Amino acid sequence: MIGRLNHVAIAVPDLEAAATQYRDILGAKVGDPQDEPDHGVTVVFIELPNTKIELLYPLGEESPIAAFLERNPAGGIHHICYEVDDIIAARDRLKAQGARVLGNGEPKIGAHGKPVLFLHPKDFNGCLIELEQV
Amino acid sequence: MIGRLNHVAIAVPDLEAAATQYRDILGAKVGDPQDEPDHGVTVVFIELPNTKIELLYPLGEESPIAAFLERNPAGGIHHICYEVDDIIAARDRLKAQGARVLGNGEPKIGAHGKPVLFLHPKDFNGCLIELEQV
Numbered sequence: 001m002i003g004r005l006n007h008v009a010i011a012v013p014d015l016e017a018a019a020t021q022y023r024d025i026l027g028a029k030v031g032d033p034q035d036e037p038d039h040g041v042t043v044v045f046i047e048l049p050n051t052k053i054e055l056l057y058p059l060g061e062e063s064p065i066a067a068f069l070e071r072n073p074a075g076g077i078h079h080i081c082y083e084v085d086d087i088i089a090a091r092d093r094l095k096a097q098g099a100r101v102l103g104n105g106e107p108k109i110g111a112h113g114k115p116v117l118f119l120h121p122k123d124f125n126g127c128l129i130e131l132e133q134v
Numbered sequence: 135m136i137g138r139l140n141h142v143a144i145a146v147p148d149l150e151a152a153a154t155q156y157r158d159i160l161g162a163k164v165g166d167p168q169d170e171p172d173h174g175v176t177v178v179f180i181e182l183p184n185t186k187i188e189l190l191y192p193l194g195e196e197s198p199i200a201a202f203l204e205r206n207p208a209g210g211i212h213h214i215c216y217e218v219d220d221i222i223a224a225r226d227r228l229k230a231q232g233a234r235v236l237g238n239g240e241p242k243i244g245a246h247g248k249p250v251l252f253l254h255p256k257d258f259n260g261c262l263i264e265l266e267q268v
């Protein structure tokens with residue numbers, strides 16, 4: 001069911017410092033910051049040859065990553081995203097197996113303009129998993 | 135400098151349950167458990183089309199992931215691994231920029247039989263980063 005690893009998302013306490021570090025010290029291809037007001041984050045995309053890293057920084061008063069950064073002031077890996085062909089079929093298969101889907105269970109349009117869902121970390125080895133239909 | 139994302143490593147409290155979950159619920163290609171006594175872990179490799187997930191479970195008395203699982207009993211993402219062409223050049227570049235390399239600073243042979251180094255999470259947004267020479 002799951003396909004490619006679409007991205008690893010890292011919440012960071014200083015977006016400019018983290019972007020500079022990936023560009024200048026780790027020598028990666030780093031994009032410009034993009035505000036995603038619908039998702040409460042500013043994102044910097046890092047293109048690796050086979051996948052992406054997304055640096056996340058809170059945007060606005062109700063950012064979904066603000067609490068994470070309060071618990072992890074140095075930052076940390078926030079979630080990983082797997083691609084699926086059919087997000088409704090994936091959701092129904094997961095729910096039938098007892099896995100919990102976050103929110104109201106309906107896909108939302110994610111930061112890449114595609115339908116996404118998040119799965120409960122307690123059901124998946126403490127990892128927050130995003131599924132993105134591609 | 136950094137190339138492909140070689141793998142994402144997830145420490146899990148129940149290796150058989152996690153492997154079954156990835157195989158049967160997430161529908162991924164999951165290998166058999168492999169003991170890596172030199173690294174204090176039993177590993178299950180999950181092959182995605184573009185990278186790997188490694189499920190890690192402690193092996194032996196001095197496993198490097200035992201403390202992580204004590205702090206995170208449900209499991210969690212333990213590290214991410216970036217590929218580099220020349221690990222000594224990468225290390226020297228990182229150290230010249232003030233980044234800390236764990237251990238004695240000399241590469242060890244990792245679970246894939248290739249030289250690896252780990253970077254201090256406090257220098258990299260709370261993420262434990264492994265570099266592997268490929």
